[in-house]
Amino acid sequence: MPYDAEDTRRRIFDAAAAEFAERGLAGARVDRIATAAKANKQAIYLYYGNKEKLFAAVLRAKLEEVRDSVSIDPDAVAGSVGQIFDWYREHPELIRLLLWEALEAGDEPDESERERRDAFREKVCHLVGGSPSHLAEDALVRSAQDLMFTIMGLIAWNFAVPNMCRMVLDEDTDQAAWARRRATVIEAVRRLTTPSLASEAEARRDAPRH
Known part of the structure; x- marks a missing residue:
């Protein structure tokens, strides 16, 4: 052969x-x-x-695999989060690799950091369309960056410490704990991405009058 x-x-x-x-x-x-x-x-x-x-x-x-497999829909962020949660559950090796990198990598950026930054910038640009439209452009970008990292944390921590997740939630199995966490994370993101009444009022107040 x-x-x-x-x-x-x-x-x-x-x-x-x-x-x-x-x-x-x-x-x-x-x-x-x-x-x-x-x-x-x-x-x-x-x-x-x-x-x-x-x-x-x-x-x-x-990282390229997760980027190509799932993405955040700016018009349906909470729904996208469920898909991302499921991907991480099916591919726990990525969380472990990221944790090892955090523990063992030096303080200096490596040669892949620029490439990874560019990939995240692309994701943020896609996400900006779902951010509050009354924010200035730079604030839109920062808001989307914070939202994306918050979502990553809400999802990843469940798989970084599955035993703690199971014990804190007082469930018998990781699967039962993850099912609860999936629903909770989706609801949390839904609330994070739903404009509050105060924000809507502020947006109306700041809108140009004709």
Whole structure:
């Protein structure tokens, strides 16, 4: 059978994602990744470089995966949140990778930060259409950024500490706790994105009169 480079890359990626999610960057071992991928270490260095670059490639790909799979509809933010919640529940490895990055990464921005910033800016630009229209443009952007990060926190914390989620809610299983949290997060975001009566009154007051 001829050598299949793409299949080897995929196997290395899948094995690395599992290894990094379980053990982090410092605890991961290239030997274990190679064994799980049924590949040799030289292939890992050839395709991905060192262990740090492999971790960055895995994290970048996982972030792209969630970005391509789900998005926030500016006209139906609360409904979108349920879909995002479900995606994170089905892909808990991303939360683990982000936590390992936070624990192990240095203070200096890495080479992927600009790319990730640009991706979030794109999401914010899409979300701005659902923000209160009476805000100035710069305030619109900041409001959308804060909303997006708040939504990320409301969702991610459930899967970052599932045992605590289960115990605080006094449920017998993670599944029961997550079902409650899903409904609660959707309702919280619905309230966050529903203009209050005071905001509506302010918008009417500030509107130009003809």
